[in-house]
Amino acid sequence: MSGITAYGAYIPRTRLLKSAIADANDWFDASLRGLAKGERSVCNWDEDTITMAVEAGQDCLSALDQRSVSSLYLASTTLPFLDRQNSVVVSQALNLGDHLRTMDVAASQRAATSALITMLESGRAKGNSLLLASEHRRSKCGSRAEMLWGDGAAAVAVGDDDVIAEYLGSETYVTDFVDHYRGEDSTIDYEWEERWIRDEGYMKSVPLAVSRLLEKTGVKASEIAHFVLASDQARTPAAVAKKIGIAAEAIADNHIGEVGVAGVAQPVLMLTDVLEKAKAGDLILLTGFGQGTDAVLLRATDAIAGRRPKTGFSGALARRREDKNYNRFLSFNNLVDRDVGKRGELDKQSYLAAMYRRKDLLTGFIGGKCRECGTIQIPKEKYCVNPECGALDSQDDHPMSAVKGRVMTWTADRLTFDWNPPAYFGLVEFEGGGRLMMDFTEVEADAIDAGVEVSVHFRIRQFDNQRGFRKYFWKATPAQQ
Template sequence: MIGIRAAGAYVPRLRLQRSSIAAAHAWFAPGLKALSGGERAMANWDEDAITMAVEAARDALHGRERDLVRKVILASTSHPFQDRLNAGVVKEALNLPDGVAALDIGGSQRAGTSALLEALESARAFDGDVLLLGAEKRRTQPGSELELTHGDAAAAFVIGQDELAAEFVGGHSLTIDFVDHFRSEGQDFDYVWESRWLREEGYAKIAPRALKEALARHGLAGADVSRFIMAAPQKGAAAMIAGAAGISASAVADDLAQQMGGAGAIQPLILLARALEDADAGELITVVGFGQGCDVLFFRATGSSAVAGLGVSGWLARRTPEANYVRYLTLAGHLAIDRGMRAEFDQKTPLAALYRNRKAVMGLVGGRCAKTGVVQFPKTAISVAQNARAQDTQEDYPLADRLARIVTHTADGLTYSPDPPCYYGAIEFEGGGRLTVEYADVEPGRIEVGAPVRMMFRVRAHDETRGFIKYFWKAVPDYRAAIPATLAAE
């Protein structure tokens, strides 16, 4: 059988309060007040679809052997690069072997579910696992409804043939060029058609047709469905579609709109990852992805746990409310503030050097002397052990997943940072090795020497002249200690 072996997710820490957005636009669009309840997940300036996908992948792979991964698929409609393999960057950050296939999937409102179908098909051909990732950081026009209803997030699944948490029962797809919103080449924001068109033609006709055909194709009935997952932004749409196919309203899953918003094409993956946190054996889970047609997938839960990391619930619990709408506009790139002269320096990346040092820069792989046990970053040809004269004794020593503690810290308000002050200092890893790093996700006054930190893959800087993004690892407060103990359990 083919199916899901493990699931993971990532939701950014910051949660923009929708009431702040509505209040800022009340002078022009008072109707937005109707959407002002709850909050939306807000990626910081140093987070994008790649960095979020990396964190979701680490969550899904928690405690698992990464050498079993044979292919990486990254689904998104907000890939940072148009002709650099985004999934390839993720592969490097995860320190996967070079003999791994990689694929980007985008250009579709149902990129998430279509990528899941592709991953399931690929798993049949590989003697190993397929790592499916979905991540979205869409730009939304200030003052639009999407600005309030969207949220940034990522999901990840390990697809394989053994020790399954959910068996793949089957799938079905319709492809119809039904356009309710779109974003053309060179445009920053989606153009959205009227909601009635989407409701009466898309949700009332296309989606029920696809769902009914899928049930019939696999000999299933609506009453068999235990959980119905569909990311339909319109209130009541998912229940309407489920009812048209004979699925109970009680089976319709919470869309998490109030807690994080909708992550566009990959929201069905987020909801599936959430369902697998507590699905009982035998439950039939139905996943629907809508956009220019419809994907329908059926999974049968086995009762085995799919989540060894934090999962959707854990990341949702790690939250910091943000009510400063101007800060959001600035970090999202909508507001061009005067950044000062300290921001005026070239961020050109020597691509040859990046390639040669990609294990250290992208994968945070250091060296450990096989004779003395001394850990060094970056890896060097000469041992740094005291009084040792050993050469070429260092073996690869990954540091990204090791807990570390703060040795020194500084909050620098003079150095340019898109989100000042810039926090940086020295950390020491458990097992050895010191590194000077930037700190991220830090609360003012809540950073101290000796505090535990974990590493996260983040944007280091933007080369605005050439459009290149520089990635590296930053230290963040131990997020497993920042959420309820029941969710943080290993």
């Protein structure tokens, strides 16, 4: 039996109030007031598609043995690199080894569901395949998209053992229906008229693919317990469900008023929400819309209740910080040209050879554990730091990304350039051993002090705008946040 074996989710902690967007823009477009209820998820300045994918992957792997993962697919239309395999960066940050098959899947809003179908139907090596869907879309100021979209990521694992949602079948209908597009020289989508997208797109494409699937599997529409249709059109999922014959109570929530629609990641993010709620025997219909429709039918197994991730969708949704600063949102998304000052203009050239030599530390956050005395240190070096040992070449790899730490010293610096000043940094001591000077991220005023527990997260360290590169490293975040 093949199907989904684990899942995980990540939603950025910051939630921008939509009323703040309307306050700044309704002088130009009064209709924005009608969309101003609730909030949307917003990436911090040092988050992007890759960092969110790592977070979702870690959550999924909290319920799965990472040694069982044999392939990784990363689906997104907002990948940071056009010619560098983004999925490799994610796989190394997750410490999944170098025998992994990796692939980036892009160019359509149904990239994630198409990748999922491929994983479910293709012959796989022993173990699990990991699908990560992540999206960080930019939109024009004061646009409908700015009000309705959000940032987020989700993960599902596919395998043959310990299945929590059995795969029953899939169907795909393809057509070059252009509801929106983004050309090679643009960073913002161009969208067509909303009613036309609903009537000619959703209302025709989705029922066609679903009817084919239901006929093939012998399942009645009335038997569907959970119907996933990602859309930023609030009323469209109900209209589509009614046309197909699916009960209204089966429609999965898009959470437009709490998170917003996260593009390619949205169907998988909604699926993780459904998997948390599903009971054994429930039929789950997952759809992906974009140049046609993917439809996937799953059935929850008896194992579903015992395979929940550490955070999951509900935990990610609950972990929030309200924000009313619209200008900060514009700055973080590079929608305004800010004066960064002389310190911000320093050349940040990326030394690729040095980065490659230290990739275990920089990407995997690997420390060392001495075979002679058991001392743990980070970074891993040739000599043991224990003054009573000092052994040469005695250290084995010791992953540190899941290890908690505590703040030993800290500084809030307003002279050092930071996209969200002040710049917080200091010394972190890890449980079991190891100390490292680190940057802190997403720190609230008066929320950091010596002794505060921290966890580490894969984030953007610097932007090398001159050469179009971004550097990643791990940063510490106060745990109580």
